[in-house]
Every structure is written in C-alpha cells, then in structure tokens.
Amino acid sequence: MNHLPLIIKREYLTKVRNKSFVIMTVLSPLIMIALVTLVAYLSQINNDKVRHISILDESGLVYDKFTDEEFTKYTILDNMTLKTAKTVVKASDAYGLLYISAFDKPESITNGIKFYSQESPSISVISDLETAIESRLTDLNLIEKEVDISLIKSSTIDITVNQENFDGERTSTLDSFVKLIFGGASGYLLFMFIIIYGNMIMRSVIEEKTSRIIEVIISSVKPMQLMLGKIIGTSLAGVTQFVIWIVLGAVLFTSVSLIFDIDLSQIQTPQKELLQQSLSDSDINTQVELAMAAIQRLPLVNLIIAFFMFFIGGYLLYSSLYAAIGAAVDSETDTQQFMFPILMPLVLSVYVGFFTVIEDPHGTISTLFSFIPFTSPVVMLMRIPFGVPIWQQIVSLIILIITFILAVWFAAKIYKVGILMYGKKASYRELLKWMKY
Amino acid sequence: MNNLLEAHSVSKSFGNHVALNKVSVTVPQGSIFGLLGPNGAGKTTLIRIINQITMPDSGHILLDGQPLKNAHIKDIGYLPEERGLYKSMKVGEQALYLAQLKGMQKAEAKKKLHEWFERLEIGDWWNKKIQELSKGMAQKIQFVVTVLHEPKLLIFDEPFSGFDPINADIIKDEILRLKNNGATVIFSTHRMESVEELCDHIALIHKSNKILDGNLIYIKKQFKTNTFEVGLKTTNPELVRQNLTEHFAVSPAEFRTLGDELKLNVKVGENESSNDLLSYLTRQGEVSHFVELIPSVNDIFIKTVKSN
Structure with a gap:
C-alpha cells in the first residue's frame, strides 16, 4: 500500500490552510512593498531638500567653478574674514561653509581648504566639492606649467575593455x-x-x-x-x-x-x-x-x-x-x-x-x-x-x-x-x- | 479452535536492555486476550512488534497462519496507550484520513464513519476541531478510528483510560459487540477488574519474559488452593476451631454476614472434597456461609510477579 500521495496531500493542505501560513503569505509582500515604498519615499524627501553651501574663496580662483544645481545652491561670500564668515553661516540655515585660503601654487593648497558645518556633512557633498576643486586646481596647475588644456581635453581617450572568453563569447x-x-x-x-x-x-x-x-x-x-x-x-x-x-x-x-x-x-x-x-x-x-x-x-x-x-x-x-x-x-x-x-x-x-x-x-x-x-x-x-x-x-x-x-x-x-x-x-x-x- | 495470532520466541533488545526474551504467545480466534504485566515488562514492545512498528531481533509472528507482512496492516486495529489526534484538524476529515491510511476507500469510510458517529451519538462533531473537544470525546473518536476498518485483530492498550464510567461502559459494550461479530481482541491493561470481566485468555509478561499464559478459567483452576470461606453458628466457637484445626488448615476470615458467627478460611486436603468439609461442619453447628475461594486475576498477578 502506497500512502505517500495521501500523506503529501494532508501535509500540504494542513500547511496551506493554517491561519498563520495564510497571513504570512498575504502579509509578507504587503510589508515588503510598504518598506520599499517607505524607503523610496524617504530618500526622495531627502533629495528634495535644497542644500545651501556658502563659499569663502580668498584665492578668488576657484569659486566660479561652483554653479547652482537642482538641490545644491552656492552662495559666494565676499570681503569677510574667515571668523565673520563662520559666524554668519552658523547663524543662517546654510548647510555649511567651504573655505579656500589664498595660495601661491595650486600644489601647496591642500591644507588650506576646509569645510565647516553644524553636523558632519554627507560623504557625497564632500566628494562633489572635492571633485570640483580638484578639477579647477588641476587646470590651474597645468596653466602654470604652460600646458595647453584644450589640447589635453581634445586628446583624452575614453575606453572600455571588451572582455571575451576563448570561445568568443563576450563578457x-x-x-x-x-x-x-x-x-x-x-x-x-x-x-x-x-x-x-x-x-x-x-x-x-x-x-x-x-x-x-x-x-x-x-x-x-x-x-x-x-x-x-x-x-x-x-x-x-x-x-x-x-x-x-x-x-x-x-x-x-x-x-x-x-x-x-x-x-x-x-x-x-x-x-x-x-x-x-x-x-x-x-x-x-x-x-x-x-x-x-x-x-x-x-x-x-x-x-x-x-x-x-x-x-x-x-x-x-x-x-x-x-x-x-x-x-x-x-x-x-x-x-x-x-x-x-x-x-x-x-x-x-x-x-x-x-x-x-x-x-x-x-x-x-x-x-x-x-x-x-x-x-x-x-x-x-x-x-x-x-x-x-x-x-x-x-x-x-x-x-x-x-x-x-x-x-x-x-x-x-x-x-x-x-x-x-x-x-x-x-x-x-x-x-x-x-x-x- | 484456530489461533489468529502466534508469536514464536520473539526477542528484542534496545542496546543493552532486553525488552523481550523469547516470548511466545498464542491468541485464539475470537477470544479476548489479556496481555498483562507490570510497567516496563515489555508489553508495549510486543504490541509494537505485532503492529510491525518495531522489528523483532529474532523469532517470528504468524497472523492467520501467515508470517506477518505489510498487507496485514489493514487486518489490525491498534489503539496505543500513548494516543492522540491532530489537534487542529477537523474530526471528520481526520477520521477519513486515518481510515484511508488503513486502506479504506473514501466513500466507504465516510459511510461507516457516519454509522458509528450516529450510534455513539456524536454525529454533530464532524466539523469540530479536536482541540475543541474534551479528552473523553477525543478518545471516543480515537476508538471509532481504531475499529472502523473492521480488522480481524484489535489491540487495545488501556482502552478505558480517560473515560468516565458511563462512557467506559459504552466502550466495553462496543468491544464485546465487535468480539461477537468475529473480531479477536488483545487487551492490555492494569485494571484487573476489566480483565476479570472481559478476558478469556491471558498472558503475563514480567521482566521481558512470559511467566504465565493460557485460558483464564484453566489458570484459575491451577491457582485455586481448595480453600473455602466458612460461616458457622455454634455455641462453642473455640472448641470447634480446635477440632477443625486438627483436620484442616484453618485461618481466620473476614467477610460480612448478618450474624456474628465463627468465620474461617478452611483449606481442604488433596484427597478430600468439599463435601467432606461440609459434612464435617454440619456436625459442629449450623452452616450459614460456604463459598469456594477462587483466586482473582489480581491475586494471580501479584502472586506470580512476586514469586519471580
């Protein structure tokens, strides 16, 4: 006598009819969806917030590299000491203050750039700032060394390595x-x-x-x-x-x-x-x-x-x-x-x-x-x-x-x-x- | 009379523990067979071997003259001592499932179940869950499930536990009815009065060995001591007692009567009959009470177990 199908049927039906199984089955995706929606919603709110960043550029060579973006606005401060600038920015609701000191050579600046803020700034903000400053300073450095920037730009080559295995399949x-x-x-x-x-x-x-x-x-x-x-x-x-x-x-x-x-x-x-x-x-x-x-x-x-x-x-x-x-x-x-x-x-x-x-x-x-x-x-x-x-x-x-x-x-x-x-x-x-x- | 079940020197050990030591029993067709023994004697192991739940280490078992095989499962109905049902399953559904596991067709099982439920007046439980029922109610369902497929051999391990006296009586009557319909019953219990009442044959297992078995009346004859309970109205009890002691083995007895006569247990010698004692007694006084002491199963149980 082979009772296997009978046993399988009972086990299956008992499990499937069980209240907690039904609840779990219906509720889990709802909870998952709710969570994902929540996360998506929250990160949208987070991105919607406009950040105001004040810039005090004593060198006067970098500030014009920063242009307003959708969620980041820059304010250029003039004729201020660092101390006043800090007080002003602190009193306002700005996200932070970027300070660039005066410099002789772009290479010597590294320690002269600071970012002041109430809370520790987000990593993406800092890296955006760094990218902008780096690119401007590199340009300045190149000009100083009498290199033609337009020539570099026009000769830059962008490549992607095309991977292929020995059977000729691309990867x-x-x-x-x-x-x-x-x-x-x-x-x-x-x-x-x-x-x-x-x-x-x-x-x-x-x-x-x-x-x-x-x-x-x-x-x-x-x-x-x-x-x-x-x-x-x-x-x-x-x-x-x-x-x-x-x-x-x-x-x-x-x-x-x-x-x-x-x-x-x-x-x-x-x-x-x-x-x-x-x-x-x-x-x-x-x-x-x-x-x-x-x-x-x-x-x-x-x-x-x-x-x-x-x-x-x-x-x-x-x-x-x-x-x-x-x-x-x-x-x-x-x-x-x-x-x-x-x-x-x-x-x-x-x-x-x-x-x-x-x-x-x-x-x-x-x-x-x-x-x-x-x-x-x-x-x-x-x-x-x-x-x-x-x-x-x-x-x-x-x-x-x-x-x-x-x-x-x-x-x-x-x-x-x-x-x-x-x-x-x-x-x-x-x-x-x-x-x- | 044919034997429905024969176990021939069945042995089983678990590790170092010997659960059964060359136990042989024969269960006659149509009998109610009492399987007795103290706790841990090996009764459950024997029952499980008969149910093919455990395999014996040696020995073999014949059911209806054939070596026990898979197909015999549907010929046996087993109510274990440790029993229960799926708590969250509905009564009817569960009974159908268990019946189908015993090889019944669904439609047939359904029909028979309704018959049983009607006779036991539990028809309205069909759609209830086991957990909604009381223990006694669940036991009733369990009993029905055990006997539903009309097996040749029924094995009940403590069938009356969990029942109130009224329901125990109903179940007892059902067991007797099944017996009259041709079923053979193996009955394991510690309640000696039910053994007395129901069993034709018994086997006594103690410390893994079978120490006694056979027809209950035959066993009782073996165990009887030719002792009679005697009540005697006499004017001089002390003298009568002394006279009796010279002829028979006499000991004081306790039983209830209406008067305050002399009460004694008198053992008759092997060459004498009850009439010899009776005629002797009538010469000593007026006999108000004269009963042969037949050993109860309880006495036999205790005596045999203690002497081993």
Missing part, C-alpha cells in the same frame, strides 16, 4: 554583475527556503510527537513514508507560498508605484552605483539593453537545470536532517543543540558564496566548497552563472545525491526510534545508540 563588467545577481539570488533563495521550510518540517514532526498521534499513524504507514510525505508536502506548500509571493509582489509593486508615482529608481543601492560606475555615461536605455544582452549570454539552460537539481538535492538533504531533529526532541526548546551543526554549513556556504565566489568564482576555495555536499548546493548555484564545466557539476551532484541518500537513511533511523521516545533527553551519544536499534 563585460556588467556581465559579471548580472551573473552575480543570478547566482547570489538562487543561492540565497535556497538558503532561505531550507531554513524556513526545514523548520516547518521539524515543527510538524514535533507536533505529531506531542499530540501523541504518531503511534497511530506508524501502525498504518512506514516511518520512512511518513517522513518523505512530510518533507514533500511541506515543500509543495513552500513552493505555493513563493509563487503567490512572486505574483502578489509583482502586482502590488506595479500598482503601488503607479498610484503614488514614486520613482523606484530613486533608491540608491550599492549595486546600482556599481552598475552606474561600470557604465559611466551610457543612458538608461542602453543600460537595460546591455543587461538584457548579458542575461541572454548566461548559460540559461544549464542554470535552470542545475538550479532545480541542486535546489531539490540540497533541500532534501537538509530537510531530512530537520525531520530527524524533530524526532529526536520532545519540544522545540530542546532543538538548539542540534540546530548548530545544521546552520553552520549553511551559513558558511552563503559566506563563501558571497565573498569567495564573487572574488574568484573558479578559485580553490570556491571549487572545493562547491563539491562538499553540505555547502555545494548554495556555492555551486552561485558559481554556475560564471560558467562551471559540466563534469564538475555532475560530480558535485553525484556527491550530493549520495550524501542525500545517506542522510535520509540516517534521518529515517533516528526518526523511527525518536518518534516513539518520550521524556528522554536526546544527546548525541543517545542518537548513536538509536542507530543500532
């Missing part, structure tokens, strides 16, 4: 960035999935123990079937939740940004800056085109197949361990000591993924960790967009599958004994003993 900095996003997202998704739904499986095993229904159930079905049914049913609930989130998220995101007319591109993320740097002058349309092209250059088929294989393998490996933990304890509070060895490799894999793989996707560490079964799902998923030889993927997958089978066997043993053990505080030694039962 670029943007490509690397797109790969990073794809790899990082899939690795991180797996990580989150394992933690959220692994815990759910564990709780559901504990629930069967504490409600004492377990003995009734396993007089009808094999514990192995029950465990697998639980893992698969819960994962399907998880997939359902993800699909709902994606759909709901997309709908809400679009409608919110339409309703409030908030330009979501206002959000300054580090990634975006990176993107902008790598693309310096091109306008937004070419950026999008380039990104699309970069995505198309990814080994998409490989990526999708590998994503499913490693996702399923990694998830099953970890969730069977979660099920074993659930069986070994009497209540959720007892799970701590067993959680650590599970979380350790998971967290490690995310760290290795985000630091080592980005730095050098094919380095020793990245390669090694993409073979170790407990870290390979996350690390390999992050590496694959950068192009991993098929044989490496297959070997890693085989190791993962072997480990997964061993883990399920091991978990089933603990599960079988553990679900009927009450009141006994399980230690690692106790678990070892169970293996022999």
Whole structure:
C-alpha cells in the first residue's frame, strides 16, 4: 500500500490552510512593498531638500567653478574674514561653509581648504566639492606649467575593455554583475527556503510527537513514508507560498508605484552605483539593453537545470536532517543543540558564496566548497552563472545525491526510534545508540 | 479452535536492555486476550512488534497462519496507550484520513464513519476541531478510528483510560459487540477488574519474559488452593476451631454476614472434597456461609510477579 500521495496531500493542505501560513503569505509582500515604498519615499524627501553651501574663496580662483544645481545652491561670500564668515553661516540655515585660503601654487593648497558645518556633512557633498576643486586646481596647475588644456581635453581617450572568453563569447563588467545577481539570488533563495521550510518540517514532526498521534499513524504507514510525505508536502506548500509571493509582489509593486508615482529608481543601492560606475555615461536605455544582452549570454539552460537539481538535492538533504531533529526532541526548546551543526554549513556556504565566489568564482576555495555536499548546493548555484564545466557539476551532484541518500537513511533511523521516545533527553551519544536499534 | 495470532520466541533488545526474551504467545480466534504485566515488562514492545512498528531481533509472528507482512496492516486495529489526534484538524476529515491510511476507500469510510458517529451519538462533531473537544470525546473518536476498518485483530492498550464510567461502559459494550461479530481482541491493561470481566485468555509478561499464559478459567483452576470461606453458628466457637484445626488448615476470615458467627478460611486436603468439609461442619453447628475461594486475576498477578 502506497500512502505517500495521501500523506503529501494532508501535509500540504494542513500547511496551506493554517491561519498563520495564510497571513504570512498575504502579509509578507504587503510589508515588503510598504518598506520599499517607505524607503523610496524617504530618500526622495531627502533629495528634495535644497542644500545651501556658502563659499569663502580668498584665492578668488576657484569659486566660479561652483554653479547652482537642482538641490545644491552656492552662495559666494565676499570681503569677510574667515571668523565673520563662520559666524554668519552658523547663524543662517546654510548647510555649511567651504573655505579656500589664498595660495601661491595650486600644489601647496591642500591644507588650506576646509569645510565647516553644524553636523558632519554627507560623504557625497564632500566628494562633489572635492571633485570640483580638484578639477579647477588641476587646470590651474597645468596653466602654470604652460600646458595647453584644450589640447589635453581634445586628446583624452575614453575606453572600455571588451572582455571575451576563448570561445568568443563576450563578457563585460556588467556581465559579471548580472551573473552575480543570478547566482547570489538562487543561492540565497535556497538558503532561505531550507531554513524556513526545514523548520516547518521539524515543527510538524514535533507536533505529531506531542499530540501523541504518531503511534497511530506508524501502525498504518512506514516511518520512512511518513517522513518523505512530510518533507514533500511541506515543500509543495513552500513552493505555493513563493509563487503567490512572486505574483502578489509583482502586482502590488506595479500598482503601488503607479498610484503614488514614486520613482523606484530613486533608491540608491550599492549595486546600482556599481552598475552606474561600470557604465559611466551610457543612458538608461542602453543600460537595460546591455543587461538584457548579458542575461541572454548566461548559460540559461544549464542554470535552470542545475538550479532545480541542486535546489531539490540540497533541500532534501537538509530537510531530512530537520525531520530527524524533530524526532529526536520532545519540544522545540530542546532543538538548539542540534540546530548548530545544521546552520553552520549553511551559513558558511552563503559566506563563501558571497565573498569567495564573487572574488574568484573558479578559485580553490570556491571549487572545493562547491563539491562538499553540505555547502555545494548554495556555492555551486552561485558559481554556475560564471560558467562551471559540466563534469564538475555532475560530480558535485553525484556527491550530493549520495550524501542525500545517506542522510535520509540516517534521518529515517533516528526518526523511527525518536518518534516513539518520550521524556528522554536526546544527546548525541543517545542518537548513536538509536542507530543500532 | 484456530489461533489468529502466534508469536514464536520473539526477542528484542534496545542496546543493552532486553525488552523481550523469547516470548511466545498464542491468541485464539475470537477470544479476548489479556496481555498483562507490570510497567516496563515489555508489553508495549510486543504490541509494537505485532503492529510491525518495531522489528523483532529474532523469532517470528504468524497472523492467520501467515508470517506477518505489510498487507496485514489493514487486518489490525491498534489503539496505543500513548494516543492522540491532530489537534487542529477537523474530526471528520481526520477520521477519513486515518481510515484511508488503513486502506479504506473514501466513500466507504465516510459511510461507516457516519454509522458509528450516529450510534455513539456524536454525529454533530464532524466539523469540530479536536482541540475543541474534551479528552473523553477525543478518545471516543480515537476508538471509532481504531475499529472502523473492521480488522480481524484489535489491540487495545488501556482502552478505558480517560473515560468516565458511563462512557467506559459504552466502550466495553462496543468491544464485546465487535468480539461477537468475529473480531479477536488483545487487551492490555492494569485494571484487573476489566480483565476479570472481559478476558478469556491471558498472558503475563514480567521482566521481558512470559511467566504465565493460557485460558483464564484453566489458570484459575491451577491457582485455586481448595480453600473455602466458612460461616458457622455454634455455641462453642473455640472448641470447634480446635477440632477443625486438627483436620484442616484453618485461618481466620473476614467477610460480612448478618450474624456474628465463627468465620474461617478452611483449606481442604488433596484427597478430600468439599463435601467432606461440609459434612464435617454440619456436625459442629449450623452452616450459614460456604463459598469456594477462587483466586482473582489480581491475586494471580501479584502472586506470580512476586514469586519471580
């Protein structure tokens, strides 16, 4: 008698009908959207504020470099000592005072430039000021050395290195960035999935123990079937939740940004800056085109197949361990000591993924960790967009599958004994003993 | 009479702990079989082996003459001592699920469930969640779920715990009804009065070994000591007591009567019958009370366990 479909169905329906699941599923995207909207709104407010900066230029050579911008206005102060200027600016609601002392040679000025303000100024303001002053002083310096500036300007060459691998596929900095996003997202998704739904499986095993229904159930079905049914049913609930989130998220995101007319591109993320740097002058349309092209250059088929294989393998490996933990304890509070060895490799894999793989996707560490079964799902998923030889993927997958089978066997043993053990505080030694039962 | 279940020298150890040591029991078809023993004797382990929850280290079990196999799961209904239901699941849905796990078709299970619910007058619980029910109510559901698929063999571990006397009686009647419909029942309990009332056969397990088994009446015959409870109206009790002591083993007895006659337990020797004692007594005075002392299951239990 194969009861697996029946068990899967029950586990799935119980999870999906659960009130907290429904609330979580509906509320999470709302909260996410609300947060993103809030951040976007706040950063818009922040940018809307006009900054007034006063300039006291004793050299008289730099001030005309500063021209008013949309959110930054400059006031040039004349005929004042630094002391009066400071008092005046302090009394006004100006953002700060830029002081440039008189100088003989542009090279000697460095210490003669100061910025006074009430609070420490924003880094972007300072760097804007620095860029302007630097450029003016460089020009002055060049003039002093009798160099023709117009000649320099006209001979400046802007280049972008066109990267290409030996098979003739083009790559670029943007490509690397797109790969990073794809790899990082899939690795991180797996990580989150394992933690959220692994815990759910564990709780559901504990629930069967504490409600004492377990003995009734396993007089009808094999514990192995029950465990697998639980893992698969819960994962399907998880997939359902993800699909709902994606759909709901997309709908809400679009409608919110339409309703409030908030330009979501206002959000300054580090990634975006990176993107902008790598693309310096091109306008937004070419950026999008380039990104699309970069995505198309990814080994998409490989990526999708590998994503499913490693996702399923990694998830099953970890969730069977979660099920074993659930069986070994009497209540959720007892799970701590067993959680650590599970979380350790998971967290490690995310760290290795985000630091080592980005730095050098094919380095020793990245390669090694993409073979170790407990870290390979996350690390390999992050590496694959950068192009991993098929044989490496297959070997890693085989190791993962072997480990997964061993883990399920091991978990089933603990599960079988553990679900009927009450009141006994399980230690690692106790678990070892169970293996022999 | 056929045996529905035969266990042949079943052994099981957990690590260094021997839970069952070569235990053999035979459960006759259509009987109510009492599986007795002190706490931790190994009863639950034996029951779990019969349910194929645990595998024995050695020995084998025959159900209906065939070695125990997966397909037998639907022939057994098991009410464990540690029992419960999914708290947040609805009664009907849950009962259907458990019935389907025992191999029943959904429609058939639904029909039978409604029949049972009607007979036990719990029909309006169908859409309630278990957590809304009292413990006794949940136990009733649990009982129905155990017997719903009409198994050949029913195993009840402390079936009456958690029931009030009225509901315990209802469940007892249901067990007897199932027996009359042809089911065989293995019944594990510490309540000796229910064993006395229900069981035809018993087995006593103590410290992993079976120390006694067989037909209850046969066992009682084995354990009886030919002792009679005697009430005698006489003018000279001391003299009568002395006379009796010369012929029989006599000890004082305590039982309630209307008068204040001489009350004694008198043991008859192996070559004598109850009539010999009775005729002797009638010569000494007026016999107001004469009962053979039949050992209770409780006595047998305590005596056997202590002597081992």
